[in-house]
Amino acid sequence: MATETDSHGAAEAASVCVDSHGGAIGMPQLCGDWMGNQIFWLIVTLVVIFLILSRVALPRIAAILAERQGTITNDLAEAENLKARAVEAEEAYNQALADARSEALRIAAEAKAEIQGELNDAIEKADAEIGARAAESEKAIAEIRAGALESIREVATDTATEIVGALGGTADADAVTGAVQSRMKG
Amino acid sequence: MADDAHGAAAAEHAAEEGGLVFHPMDQFIVKPLFGGDTVGLFTVTNVTLWMALAVLAIFALLVMATSKRAIVPGRSQSIAELAYGFIYKMVEDVAGKDATPYFPYVMTLFMFIVCSNFLGLLPMSFTTTSHIAVTAIMAMAVFLSVTIIGFAKHGIGFLSLFWISAAPLPLRPILALIEIISYFVRPISHSIRLAGNMMAGHAVIKVFAGFAAVTLIAPVSVLAITAIYALEVLVSFIQAYVFAILTCVYLKDALHPHH
Numbered sequence: 001m002a003t004e005t006d007s008h009g010a011a012e013a014a015s016v017c018v019d020s021h022g023g024a025i026g027m028p029q030l031c032g033d034w035m036g037n038q039i040f041w042l043i044v045t046l047v048v049i050f051l052i053l054s055r056v057a058l059p060r061i062a063a064i065l066a067e068r069q070g071t072i073t074n075d076l077a078e079a080e081n082l083k084a085r086a087v088e089a090e091e092a093y094n095q096a097l098a099d100a101r102s103e104a105l106r107i108a109a110e111a112k113a114e115i116q117g118e119l120n121d122a123i124e125k126a127d128a129e130i131g132a133r134a135a136e137s138e139k140a141i142a143e144i145r146a147g148a149l150e151s152i153r154e155v156a157t158d159t160a161t162e163i164v165g166a167l168g169g170t171a172d173a174d175a176v177t178g179a180v181q182s183r184m185k186g
Numbered sequence: 187m188a189d190d191a192h193g194a195a196a197a198e199h200a201a202e203e204g205g206l207v208f209h210p211m212d213q214f215i216v217k218p219l220f221g222g223d224t225v226g227l228f229t230v231t232n233v234t235l236w237m238a239l240a241v242l243a244i245f246a247l248l249v250m251a252t253s254k255r256a257i258v259p260g261r262s263q264s265i266a267e268l269a270y271g272f273i274y275k276m277v278e279d280v281a282g283k284d285a286t287p288y289f290p291y292v293m294t295l296f297m298f299i300v301c302s303n304f305l306g307l308l309p310m311s312f313t314t315t316s317h318i319a320v321t322a323i324m325a326m327a328v329f330l331s332v333t334i335i336g337f338a339k340h341g342i343g344f345l346s347l348f349w350i351s352a353a354p355l356p357l358r359p360i361l362a363l364i365e366i367i368s369y370f371v372r373p374i375s376h377s378i379r380l381a382g383n384m385m386a387g388h389a390v391i392k393v394f395a396g397f398a399a400v401t402l403i404a405p406v407s408v409l410a411i412t413a414i415y416a417l418e419v420l421v422s423f424i425q426a427y428v429f430a431i432l433t434c435v436y437l438k439d440a441l442h443p444h445h
Contacts, residue, residue: 023212027385029214029319029385038216038314039320041234042314045237045298046294046324052244052245052249053297057252058289060255061267061270064256064263065267067255071257
């Protein structure tokens with residue numbers, strides 16, 4: 001890259017490393033005159049940077065990162081906690097639901113049994129009443145039937161007596177009654 | 187005037203075009219900021235200016251950006267945290283967990299180099315890290331502190347770094363010689379790698395900028411400058427990264443010298 005200048009350039013140079021026009025002679029990197037200055041300012045710069053970093057910047061960033069890590073860990077723990085509570089709540093809800101369902105079933109069964117019992121009682125009672133009424137009715141019918149037979153016999157006896165009288169005979173009451181009796185039996 | 191720093195081909199071009207002027211190395215000249223020609227030890231120079239700007243950049247990036255201490259970081263705070271995490275993880279992974287006390291030193295070097303490199307990419311700027319004096323001091327500081335740490339932690343046992351017990355016994359003296367040479371070459375390669383990369387890239391950009399004066403090849407030249415500039419952006423970061431990771435590797439040798 002850089003070539004050494006001829007000697008007349010060096011002769012005119014403002015310093016050892018710069019020619020009279022302000023151009024570089026050779027590589028400025030190798031100019032010994034400037035190295036002390038560069039090294040001095042480099043050391044100053046590095047010390048300043050080191051102090052800034054070690055006193056302010058790095059502890060601060062470390063604190064920020066640690067705080068964020070802490071926050072994330074806390075948030076995760078809290079989320080875990082909330083999740084567990086949600087699961088718990090769901091379980092409690094399901095439990096309550098199951099309880100309510102079984103309770104409802106029990107109540108329904110009870111009500112059904114009670115109603116069945118009442119129904120059975122009512123049916124029994126009704127059956128008994130029906131039986132009593134039927135017996136009464138049968139009795140009444142039997143009475144009526146008996147009454148009707150007696151009436152028929154009287155009518156028949158009367159009629160027979162009358163018929164015998166009309167035919168010119170004298171009706172023997174006992175004979176007529178016997179005849180009617182024997183007819184009715186037959 | 188134009189025959190300061192260019193080869194024969196450039197001289198030919200200069201003769202043909204008349205106006206072609208190359209000063210690729212002028213950007214590296216150290217100048218006093220407030221007049222005067224002599225550069226003394228404490229003279230405020232462009233070196234001072236650009237190092238101070240690097241300090242300001244680091245202050246803005248790592249201190250001002252984190253002043254809100256937000257749990258949910260903004261953009262600038264994210265960059266600061268990213269830089270912190272990047273270097274911290276590098277120190278931890280490469281040099282081991284017991285190297286974390288040295289993390290601020292590595293961070294200082296990395297931040298200074300990366301900020302200086304990027305500031306040096308600004309047009310008309312001065313690249314402090316392109317000077318071997320600067321990088322050599324940093325490399326020597328790393329070399330000396332690593333050596334001192336090694337001896338302070340392990341005493342004479344630190345020398346087992348050079349005695350590779352995994353190798354067959356007859357080979358060990360030869361390997362020890364190679365290891366010792368490579369150990370002492372470390373600060374040289376460490377410093378020249380950074381300074382050379384920075385200087386070469388900037389000089390090449392300047393050379394292409396000189397070609398831009400010629401109308402015929404100006405488009406090619408501008409394209410080339412753009413491409414090399416992009417490459418230099420990459421190099422700026424990578425060289426800072428390489429410097430920091432090599433520091434960690436050397437630190438690892440000092441903390442764990444046994445292979």
